[in-house]
Amino acid sequence: MPPFSPSLRRLAALTTSSRGFHAREVLAKHASSSSSASSPVPVIPTCPAPTCPCSATPPNLDIDQKTPLNGTIAAYQKHILVGSGQTDWLSKIENEKHGSDWGHLVAELKRAVGRRGEFHDSVFLFPAFQHLFLDQQSPREQARNLAEYALGDTNRPHPRIRTQPITKPTILVCSHGGRDKRCGIIGLLLVHEFRRQLRSIYAHAATTVPEDETNAFDHQSINVGGVSHVGGHKWAGNVILYIPPGYEIAADSDQGQDRAVPTAAATTASRLRRNKVTSPLAGTGIWYGRVEPRHVQGMIEQTLLGGKVIEDLFRGGIDRQGHPLRL
Known part of the structure; x- marks a missing residue:
């Protein structure tokens, strides 16, 4: 899949669940009472402190630092993303229908797969990990076909x-300031920090490993986008990492030696020379909350x-079959 174009790095999200859709980003979630939790995944207790400078977290953001995060996402099986070309949205994304084709599609999609029942090639489906291309039809017909397929x-x-x-x-970051200013403020900082860290990693790797080995770590090949409301703005910043099936990481994932290397870029470049294995998180979606810029380096190193x-x-997650991930 090619990287998101600039217009697609700003996504609207919709979720279908037993409670209907969430707004902004187009996540499609459909809950199932028969879903069972999948097997445990490798964990570390806390995010390592950064070894490089990063943006400061704005003071006086009213973030809930006390409630346990584990299990705070709504149950879902499917997540649909629709590119909007915008950096922010109305509080309810379906109200965008009065001024945009994508908003009309979201409104029709909510009508099609919610409780009651001309667009571009910017629809993505997780955890199927598919980029969808819809035939040119009316938004209502597109929504019906998309709901039927998803x-x-x-x-x-x-x-x-x-x-x-x-x-x-x-990597999806809730940056929906129109819904809650906390997400709008910290979300934009996180998008910038992820892109900055990935650019740094790739620039270093490109000078220290053969060219044909750098592709998987090219920041242009790792999609980073701001999305609409995913729920839980009191735990901003909210980040979702979708890691594709078959995604490979270094066979030696022990961080102890790597953290002694003075820069994150050098740490990652050293990994590029190691043997690869499939990530235990391949095919999953991992949700994080209370994310600050100081966590970005650790999230890239530890999770990605x-x-x-x-x-x-950790707020929760989903595996390739749509089963919840729980710790």
């Missing part, structure tokens, strides 16, 4: 939808490149 067996082709696999990690969940930031 809530069915995504391994079966749909006559009106073409698919392309998503093979690179996708190390295959470990950071326990004290």
